[in-house]
Amino acid sequence: MINLNEKKQFFLSNNSYSLISLMIPVGVIVFLLAAGFSYLLKKNVNKPQELLAVSGAEKVKAQQRESKPSPNYLKEEQEEQDKQEYPKLKEGITIKKDWKAESVLVKDHKTGKILLSKNIHKQHPLASITKLMSALVLLNSIDDWNKRITVATNDMPDSLVDSGEIYSASQLWSASLIGSSNKSIFSLVDSLNWPKQAFLQRMNKKAQDLQMKDTYFAGVTGLNKESISTAEDISLLLNEVMKHKKIQQPLTTEEIKLKPINQQETNHVWNTDWLLLGWIPNKLGRIYGGKTGHIEAAGYNFTVQVSDKQGHVLDIVVLGAKNHEARFKVAREAARWVFDNYKWQE
Structure with missing residues (x-):
């Protein structure tokens, strides 16, 4: 149990x-x-x-x-590079360098590309091309274009106006740019009552602003041989003045009648640009405006803006041609040569 x-x-x-x-x-x-x-x-x-x-x-x-990069982007980039190359020489063409002037420059206005050149960096007396810079400074200095101005008394050579005659500022402006009147441009500057050096300082300051590195102005008319520049610098000046209708319009005016306010006699003023007048046959599309210059030290100078019938615009500078007609003929032939031997992006 x-x-x-x-x-x-x-x-x-x-x-x-x-x-x-x-x-x-x-x-x-x-x-x-x-x-x-x-x-x-x-x-x-x-x-x-x-x-x-x-x-x-x-x-x-x-x-x-x-x-x-996408294929489309690469294609667009290549097309842009191709555009930058234009205008370009046609195949097999060599640039002509034998021009009958001290300096010659032809530049494509749209791209700034230099298409033809001879001694474009060589300094040369400007002569009356100087008046383009004088006009640029005057443009922002004259308040009243109807103001009456008495032509200054001096011994400057001039066949268009005489000392003591009275004109409006607008009349003297036209005589300066159409007929290249020395006394007219001098009287316009004199009417400002500025010290002489003050106006010249503004001219040279404007040249610096435009990157005209090899240019110096010693006077307002161009009679002073110490006023010097280069073909390349002058092309920059031409490009600038063509932006201002007040300057460009007289440069394309063939003729005017100039009558002093205090006299009855009327002067007939022709433009000094013989390409514009057709006195030098050219068959160019259009003359947008030009300016001549001549003193003994400079020879015969000319700068002009032209186009062909397709609208391709060229800025041209000719310095130191041998005679009066030669400067126009060199400019004409240089323009023709470029239009014939370059091709543009269409």
């Missing part, structure tokens, strides 16, 4: 065994769950870094795709 204590001990022994048996598989399950959770945790922690690395690589590739 089993007593009570033995039964109790038997019961406890059996239950402990059962609990131990139960705890073994539970522990295994917990271990496996913990290991799996740890693995998943590590995997999830690394995943954003992997995604970041992938997205970064894709971003670089995208940037490379964006930075790579």
Whole structure:
């Protein structure tokens, strides 16, 4: 017969065994769950870094795709480069250099490209081309174009106006640019009542502003041989004056009648540009305006803006031609040569 204590001990022994048996598989399950959770945790922690690395690589590739020029872009860039090359010499043509003048320059007005040149950096007396710069300074200095001005008394050579005659500022302006009147331009400057050097300083300052690096003005008429420039600098001056209608219009006026306010006699004034007048046949499309100049030290100078019938515009400078007609003929022939031997982007 089993007593009570033995039964109790038997019961406890059996239950402990059962609990131990139960705890073994539970522990295994917990271990496996913990290991799996740890693995998943590590995997999830690394995943954003992997995604970041992938997205970064894709971003670089995208940037490379964006930075790579498209075929259309390359085509447009090539077309732009081709345009910058125009006007260009036709195949097999060599630029002519034998021109009967000290300096010759032909420049494409639109691009600024020099198409023909001879001694374009050589300094040369300006003569009456000086009046273009005088006009630029006067343009912003004269307030009243109807103002009456008495022609200054001096010994300057002039066949258009005489000392003591009275004209309006507008009349003297026209005589200066159409007929290249020395006394007219001098009287306009004199009417400002500025010190002589003040006006010259403005002329030379304007030259600096226009990048005319080899130019110096010593007078307002061009009679002074110390007023010097180069063909390249003069092309810059021509380009600037053509922007101002007040200057450009007289340069394209063939003739005017000039009557002093205090006299009855009327003078007939012809433009000094014989290409404009047609006295030198040229068959050019259009003459936009030009200016002549002559003193003994300079020979015969001429600068002009012309076009062909297709509208291609040239800025031309001729310095030191041998005679009066030669400067116009050299300019005409230089223009013709360029139009015949260059091709433009159409």
